[in-house]
Amino acid sequence: MAVMRYAEALNLALREEMEADPTVFLFGEDIGGYGGVFKVTKDLQAQFGPSRVRDTPISEQAMTAMAVSAAMTGTRPVLEIMYADFLPLCMDALINQASIYDYIWNGQVQMPFVLRTQGGGGAGAGAQHSKSLDGMLAHIPGLKVVAPATPQDAYSLLRAAIRDPGPVIFLEHKLLYNQRGEVTDAAQPPIGRAVTRRAGRDVSIFATSRMVHEALSAAEMLEGDGVSAEVVDLRSLRPLDLGAITASVARTHHAVVVNEGWRFCGYTAELAASIMEHAFDDLDAPVERVALPDMAIPYAEPLESAVIPSAQTIRAAALSAVR
Amino acid sequence: MAVMRYAEALNLALREEMEADPTVFLFGEDIGGYGGVFKVTKDLQAQFGPSRVRDTPISEQAMTAMAVSAAMTGTRPVLEIMYADFLPLCMDALINQASIYDYIWNGQVQMPFVLRTQGGGGAGAGAQHSKSLDGMLAHIPGLKVVAPATPQDAYSLLRAAIRDPGPVIFLEHKLLYNQRGEVTDAAQPPIGRAVTRRAGRDVSIFATSRMVHEALSAAEMLEGDGVSAEVVDLRSLRPLDLGAITASVARTHHAVVVNEGWRFCGYTAELAASIMEHAFDDLDAPVERVALPDMAIPYAEPLESAVIPSAQTIRAAALSAVR
Amino acid sequence: MTANAPSLDLQQEMFRKMCLTRALEEALGRLHAQGRTRGPIHRCDGQEAVGVGVTAALETGDKVTTTHRGHAVYLGKGMDPDAVVAEIMGRATGACGGRAGHMLVADASLGMIGGNAIVGAGIPAATGMALSMQVLGQPHVAACVFGDGAAQTGICHEAMNMAALWSLPVIFVLEQNRFGLTVPFEAQSSVPDLSVRAAGYGMPAVRVDGNDVVAVYRAVQDMAARARRGDGPGLIVAETYRLEGFSTSDMGGYQDPAEIARWKERDPLTLARAALLAAGLQAQRIDALRAEAEDRIAASFAAADAAPLPVFEPDMAAMPYTAGRV
Amino acid sequence: MTANAPSLDLQQEMFRKMCLTRALEEALGRLHAQGRTRGPIHRCDGQEAVGVGVTAALETGDKVTTTHRGHAVYLGKGMDPDAVVAEIMGRATGACGGRAGHMLVADASLGMIGGNAIVGAGIPAATGMALSMQVLGQPHVAACVFGDGAAQTGICHEAMNMAALWSLPVIFVLEQNRFGLTVPFEAQSSVPDLSVRAAGYGMPAVRVDGNDVVAVYRAVQDMAARARRGDGPGLIVAETYRLEGFSTSDMGGYQDPAEIARWKERDPLTLARAALLAAGLQAQRIDALRAEAEDRIAASFAAADAAPLPVFEPDMAAMPYTAGRV
Numbered sequence A, B: 001m002a003v004m005r006y007a008e009a010l011n012l013a014l015r016e017e018m019e020a021d022p023t024v025f026l027f028g029e030d031i032g033g034y035g036g037v038f039k040v041t042k043d044l045q046a047q048f049g050p051s052r053v054r055d056t057p058i059s060e061q062a063m064t065a066m067a068v069s070a071a072m073t074g075t076r077p078v079l080e081i082m083y084a085d086f087l088p089l090c091m092d093a094l095i096n097q098a099s100i101y102d103y104i105w106n107g108q109v110q111m112p113f114v115l116r117t118q119g120g121g122g123a124g125a126g127a128q129h130s131k132s133l134d135g136m137l138a139h140i141p142g143l144k145v146v147a148p149a150t151p152q153d154a155y156s157l158l159r160a161a162i163r164d165p166g167p168v169i170f171l172e173h174k175l176l177y178n179q180r181g182e183v184t185d186a187a188q189p190p191i192g193r194a195v196t197r198r199a200g201r202d203v204s205i206f207a208t209s210r211m212v213h214e215a216l217s218a219a220e221m222l223e224g225d226g227v228s229a230e231v232v233d234l235r236s237l238r239p240l241d242l243g244a245i246t247a248s249v250a251r252t253h254h255a256v257v258v259n260e261g262w263r264f265c266g267y268t269a270e271l272a273a274s275i276m277e278h279a280f281d282d283l284d285a286p287v288e289r290v291a292l293p294d295m296a297i298p299y300a301e302p303l304e305s306a307v308i309p310s311a312q313t314i315r316a317a318a319l320s321a322v323r
Numbered sequence C, D: 001m002t003a004n005a006p007s008l009d010l011q012q013e014m015f016r017k018m019c020l021t022r023a024l025e026e027a028l029g030r031l032h033a034q035g036r037t038r039g040p041i042h043r044c045d046g047q048e049a050v051g052v053g054v055t056a057a058l059e060t061g062d063k064v065t066t067t068h069r070g071h072a073v074y075l076g077k078g079m080d081p082d083a084v085v086a087e088i089m090g091r092a093t094g095a096c097g098g099r100a101g102h103m104l105v106a107d108a109s110l111g112m113i114g115g116n117a118i119v120g121a122g123i124p125a126a127t128g129m130a131l132s133m134q135v136l137g138q139p140h141v142a143a144c145v146f147g148d149g150a151a152q153t154g155i156c157h158e159a160m161n162m163a164a165l166w167s168l169p170v171i172f173v174l175e176q177n178r179f180g181l182t183v184p185f186e187a188q189s190s191v192p193d194l195s196v197r198a199a200g201y202g203m204p205a206v207r208v209d210g211n212d213v214v215a216v217y218r219a220v221q222d223m224a225a226r227a228r229r230g231d232g233p234g235l236i237v238a239e240t241y242r243l244e245g246f247s248t249s250d251m252g253g254y255q256d257p258a259e260i261a262r263w264k265e266r267d268p269l270t271l272a273r274a275a276l277l278a279a280g281l282q283a284q285r286i287d288a289l290r291a292e293a294e295d296r297i298a299a300s301f302a303a304a305d306a307a308p309l310p311v312f313e314p315d316m317a318a319m320p321y322t323a324g325r326v
């Protein structure tokens, strides 16, 4: 189709799905006239009107609960939560509502809603506007959690998320919105499939969201270190594509897992545990985790860059995995 | 001192700490005249008055935020959240408030509060009143998370939690309140130390809260299987006593980890990952996880007992670890 | 107030459903005393007029959410007593196959979605359903029944503000039974009359005798008519009293027996019976309605007793690995 | 209203702090245009009278919480401009060593704890401080400044109900600047006048001209006097206007230039200057105050520029393994 920015790819996906299905509607803070603080919903209110593209008060807790019940009753809401840091306000709706009904009501209701948000550090936004809470979200049964790293996946996965019959948490990254890339509608990867972004022989690096790009940079550097690194973009945090992971580890015998959330009990803990459970005999060394240190994200530039995982920290982890 | 019930041991700890320190106060739903739905705060309002033992409206979100700020300003609040299932409502106060200030404010404030709650299944209370969200809580930097399995630890750890200079999440279990045991004030284990409940040679079982008792029953059965199991009660989920864990694994070379929360991205994921990272060379087999399956907790008896981890499932995991 | 009186037929039907609910609650009380119930059971005897009156005023296509104390709403919205009883008794034949339990029953085909045991959570749930209706241009309304305890939750505020702001077709029915769990209303609410809060959202409010099923019915009918016209939400405070403790786990000691006795004099079944008599129905017919309802519930319990327990199946849709692998 | 007029000295001091804040905001605007700020910066020019008036009415031992837009409160409560500026510029010499950033500044020694960038979170924070004061029997009060957007959060409702129920010494100052982020107040609130909500908690409310620092000061003094007497909380709606976009990331296009121009005529500094003149202070002295404040802020920026960047240290207390092992 065209080269476009990640934010534009998201906008296109929303527009196409809204055109195709009148039950899709959007709500969230500042998404209407303003088009969203990251401009993902730009011009959509003008096209679809204020009922289907709705500015909300600052009420994340009820909004999320309303997305759940609206989805049960014939619409496909797409809710924007401005920062992933505000998801703690949404947790009851996700944990005690969305996650239980499919099972406890025996399939009586469907809940096709998407909760779009963006997380991650690197923008100097401080301890309350920089977090990745991926591990917490992926812990919740019955949700799908996806995190596109490219404009193409932003487009394809958002379309798949809106069409999914169940709740999908859609994790964008504030530093990816301006990334440009080719977007076509030929490729429609289903939710739940990882993709190998770079093949390698010595170590597998499994990464999510923006960390995929850091991992690719790390792989370049590792080339210079004489280490051939494979980079796998997980794309879907839940369900996890275990088959892709074990196949890669079976080739490389070493694994590094990378996620921008906290380390302890975070998403990398599950990756490390899953890999060791399912590929123990293939592993020549323990899985290396690269994650945010277990602390608040600081504001000042030298402090923030000391905590956000980067190509350098991934490279170091890969080197200790293979040595 | 005396043999008493787990609930009585908690009551005694609260009473003693309130007598010793006039800045300690309690608040929560139905904890006053009624003494709490599990009777942990029985008679305390009569002794200390309605200002220090305060019944609240149903407002978990603000109550938790108020515990944080009250603790910053000279008191030591002990907040009761009736069920761990309601903690999703408390998450902003824990993640965006309590967890950040010590660091970002450079130690200007202390936050000595305790959030007491109880979780766990087995009481037929259904999908919204049976959960363990331990992994989510232990993910949060700056919090301590403890889970006593015996009346003695209930007493000692609650006293330690109230005296701790920082926030402590105190996880009780609804099926333990009537457990009886000897309680003395001689032993004052600090927060952060695991304890070996039974020594063994072939496999180490690391368990939390009520699962410690299931693990001990499993160890009995394993004796009949010819397997000598060591049972370690972690007691403190965060900070984790890694030294005790690695020392045990160095002896047994096999590990089973048990927690009543969901499996994926749950507390057992961290245990498995930590063990494999720090004891990879000592391990003869992958760490086995025993956890709740990733689904809503059902109501009917045969369904609920199919999902709650038990001595049987622990035994099976230990057998597959050693074979 | 422009509401119509309910027809005599409807009045009888409401009476019948209240009798069903009463029989259900009393049976559960007896079974609990025998140790034969599972988990905490929250009875609504003495409050039947709220759940039954609200649901009687709703139409097909309208939705309702309720609380952990929702038996009157379940039966009021037309659920089969067999399915409700079997669910409470944890049987495979239950409305949710025994997976949900008494607090979380739903029947989506009837728009009863559903019971909710997170206090307050039914409020945004109904509001979200009303949002769906508005987006789709449907002529329906959503109602939520919630407690005086729930009125203090943050989610109540957020939902009411959005509902009023967007003129959503939702009816907020506050079932004021004067207690949270054990703590009296006065120790939970900063105002003695919760209907005043509606002014904070610019929506109308009305207080009704929550033990008078006709009064509840009319109030809901009024609010529903407004909502269907596009005039937005309204608040109904239905004043009643919780007679039987907060749940079967209640250890008592905090309710005033004299107050209970006073409220028992205003038992909603007694009031409804008197109204039916006044409307010309014969005492015999009324008593037959009640006896039939009691038999119906007894039969439901017998059927549940004979029904199989559910067999465990994992929830494959919730599993965390692609292709359902574990 | 029984409040005293502020002394001329205090009026000058308030003017000086408003000038400091204005100079700070304008300097940040210039630096942002040069790409020299970090992260989003939320300016409060045009709203200085709120933060300064509120804090001027507080005493030593009183506490205050504020929002992501808290510069006037930081300076109002007496923080050293050097420390505030250095924090905003991410320097080791900042009030929090550069760890917090402009939205989250605190100085516990002054009771300024603190800025908060989770909308609404400052409300229960102040309420919890008031709870502490009540438990300890202290004669202090806590105030929170929060936005018209924040008034729609659930946590606001829960905190106000508890504060009023328990007569906590807390003052709720709603800084009505007519916008949430880009969405106008009218599209967020179901009522045009938020002061009506106080009746839902049985607490008094007053609307004041939020651009008149003396009016704000008096309203807070009144409410604080009540609170210190044990009569509980109160709500002040301070009506003002956000002149400079929601933050430095604002892409504009939704505010009405004519409206901005109208509000600029009622600039709080202009009004305060006129009041000082009317009170007999010489124009020269007033202008000197302003010039001094501008110099002071310029010096703070120069000092921050020269100050070292912080050096990373892990937060050992937050680490998850016993004995700080990683």
Ligand SMILES: Cc1ncc(C[n+]2csc(CCOP(=O)(O)OP(=O)(O)O)c2C)c(N)n1
Binding pocket: B029, B058, B060, B082, B086, B089, C067, C068, C069, C117, C118, C119, C120, C146, C147, C148, C149, C150, C151, C177, C179, C180, C181, C242, C246
């Ligand atoms: C969020 C939450 N907090 C606490 C509870 C525990 N709880 C169950 S019922 C109840 C009282 C509810 O009072 P009200 O809303 O008036 O309903 P009622 O029981 O009177 O029908 C409480 C506190 C809960 N289920 N959910």
Ligand SMILES: Cc1ncc(C[n+]2csc(CCOP(=O)(O)OP(=O)(O)O)c2C)c(N)n1
Binding pocket: A029, A058, A060, A082, A086, A089, D067, D068, D069, D117, D118, D119, D120, D146, D147, D148, D149, D150, D151, D177, D179, D180, D181, D242, D246
């Ligand atoms: C819980 C939460 N939701 C959303 C945001 C994003 N946000 C930051 S400022 C703001 C607007 C706040 O409006 P108001 O409370 O009126 O304060 P003002 O900016 O006008 O001073 C929003 C939505 C946030 N920081 N926190």
Ligand SMILES: [Mg+2]
Binding pocket: C147, C148, C149, C175, C176, C177, C178, C179, C180
């Ligand atoms: Mg009640």
Ligand SMILES: [Mg+2]
Binding pocket: D147, D148, D149, D175, D176, D177, D178, D179, D180
């Ligand atoms: Mg505002």
